[in-house]
Amino acid sequence: MSDTTLSVPVPEEVGKLYDQILKDEHTYEQFEKFNHQLHIGYWDDPTSDVPMREAVVRLTELMVERLRVDVEDRVLDLGCGIGGPATQIVRTTGARVVGVSISEEQVKLATRLATEAGVGDRATFQRADAMRLPFEDESFDAVMALESILHMPSREQVLSEARRVLRPGGRLVLTDFFERAPHTPGMHPAIEGFCRTAMTTMADVDDYVPMLHRVGLRVRELLDITEQTMERTWRETLEIVSQNDRPVDFDLAELFGVDEFGCLLVAADRP
Numbered sequence: 001m002s003d004t005t006l007s008v009p010v011p012e013e014v015g016k017l018y019d020q021i022l023k024d025e026h027t028y029e030q031f032e033k034f035n036h037q038l039h040i041g042y043w044d045d046p047t048s049d050v051p052m053r054e055a056v057v058r059l060t061e062l063m064v065e066r067l068r069v070d071v072e073d074r075v076l077d078l079g080c081g082i083g084g085p086a087t088q089i090v091r092t093t094g095a096r097v098v099g100v101s102i103s104e105e106q107v108k109l110a111t112r113l114a115t116e117a118g119v120g121d122r123a124t125f126q127r128a129d130a131m132r133l134p135f136e137d138e139s140f141d142a143v144m145a146l147e148s149i150l151h152m153p154s155r156e157q158v159l160s161e162a163r164r165v166l167r168p169g170g171r172l173v174l175t176d177f178f179e180r181a182p183h184t185p186g187m188h189p190a191i192e193g194f195c196r197t198a199m200t201t202m203a204d205v206d207d208y209v210p211m212l213h214r215v216g217l218r219v220r221e222l223l224d225i226t227e228q229t230m231e232r233t234w235r236e237t238l239e240i241v242s243q244n245d246r247p248v249d250f251d252l253a254e255l256f257g258v259d260e261f262g263c264l265l266v267a268a269d270r271p
């Protein structure tokens, strides 16, 4: 089902939201519990006791496998957060990574953390809007968008930009949220609350493959990874943030048991 009620995210506002999060002094300690990766976790066995800090790394690992890059390659990380995934790419493949974020504060922190991690020469970061990338055509071997396209005003425009900057034969890997088997007409109130607070929209899953074709990308894989990711992420994240004893904008407990909220992993190639 496509989203008709949520407003389209405005990049400047999304940037301010992430800048604001970083101004909170408690946030930094929390980010360490997520290995500096700002996305959902992946549990191969959702009943295992693997902690969140390992599960977020596992999801990035699955993305990196699909990027198929090595030390010769240049990767664009679209919506790079504070650079945890970029550091992981450099360490595991040796590839060079350019990360872009709409949040200036994230770019500063990502740059500092990559330098401290000893990968500052291979991972660099800059502020840019994924809707209009400041890069030449065919200048990357691979593009990754890990849980970022859901904040952007037009998925099709971002995918078109990704295709433009990819060289022929280049790879795109992304995750996105979508509404999955709605039980009732209209969006579940908890999902709507999450999307409004986080400034996101939900993908139209039926249009994903046609949309990739329209921008000139060839689909390699489209996986529903909901069972391995969502419910457990809300539970683990709530436990971590509630140790803070601080008010939260959105109570993640509202998402417990809401199985209409799903995550897709998509891999595509530029022919």
Ligand SMILES: C[S@@+](CC[C@H](N)C(=O)[O-])C[C@H]1O[C@@H](n2cnc3c(N)ncnc32)[C@H](O)[C@@H]1O
Pocket (backbone or CB within 6 Å): 011, 014, 015, 018, 036, 037, 038, 039, 078, 079, 080, 081, 082, 083, 084, 085, 100, 101, 102, 103, 106, 128, 129, 130, 131, 145, 146, 147, 148, 149, 151, 152, 153
């Ligand atoms: C949930 S975070 C994911 C961060 C990172 N991919 C990770 O997994 O750690 C979403 C990211 O998307 C970025 N973002 C959102 N809209 C953007 C836009 N229009 N252009 C560039 N980055 C954007 C945010 O600044 C943030 O870094």
